[in-house]
Amino acid sequence: MRYATLALAGLTLGQILLPQAVFSKTPELSQAAGTYNITGTSQIRFWVDQVGGGSINGRFTKFSGRFRIDGRSIGASSISFTLYPQSVATAEGRMEDFLRSSAVFHADAYPTVTFRSTAVRQTGDDTAVVDGMLTARGITHREQFSVRLQGLKGNAIAFNVTGNVYRSRYRMDVGTPIYLNVVKFDMDIRGVRQ
Template sequence: MRHVALMVASLALGQILLPLAAFSKAPALSQAAGTYEVSGTSQIRFSVDQIGGGGINGRFTKFSGRFRIDGRRIDASTISFTLYPQSVSTQERRMEDFLRSSAVFDADAYPTVTFRSTAVRQTGDDTAVVDGMLTARGITHREQFSVRLQGFNRNDIAFNVTGNVYRSRYRMDVGTPIYLNVVKFDMDIRGVRQ
């Protein structure tokens, strides 16, 4: 039986608030087929390591997205995701202001970061890889995210999505090499069937 593997989006980041005990694992692709909205209960987390330990840990509290799982071919599925840099949260006001500033996200000039899938490839019963175009600060590059199915029921589906993005590609490399160039995303994405 063919299994569904993925969906995001990245683009990318706590716990899924729906109890995963209510989900079944690895549904048939035809069961999971449909269009899903990314729920506000999803968690979009990121981290940037620092030489010598520590670093920046944060999350985005405002985002939106939609994905469509094709019932016959996983590779025909699509994902679109938007996050809003003004919503960045690190529990440190000074750091949040810095990340929103023109040195990093330049959130006033570029209020969104977007991801649009270009390819979805199933890699296991409950895993997939998603390639797509990430746009931040008006710059677009191809990025890749790994997706693992966490659970599924009739109306909801949950994934963990991880990926590394080089911030220098988007002119956000202030602070290197003290802060590493890689931004690590770890996202728990819940989709609600439409």
């Protein structure tokens, strides 16, 4: 949850990472401008490394969100995102129950984790950094995510978003130091323009 950057950014002059045959040229910012709903085909993956090797790997299967790309200024773009800890999925049911429990997400008392952007900064032709406020377990901290544009076709857009979030900031640091304090996120975000 550290680099929660749905990087609404980098839509000018970028390299498109989807098949080049689909995209004859780099999209102009004005082509990408608009408000997009995040679709269920997005993938929200995370992992926590373990001392000595191995990790806890998981994903969230229920989430929602919306982002707006400003056609004149990336810095005026915004994103809001909600994920539902009850939907956490791993390869093991016992681990899922543990992650939903009061030791980690406390999903019964805090059914959502939210992110609201406060700033978007373009860092390259197809990249950006998104700063914002992340709230989990009723605790809010500023976090940052890196975003890379993967493609734009018609009303559909795709980004890869990465970031690190420190578990201890949200009172989820059970198991440290055996399990590291950092949760790493790798998210493929798909949006459809309204």
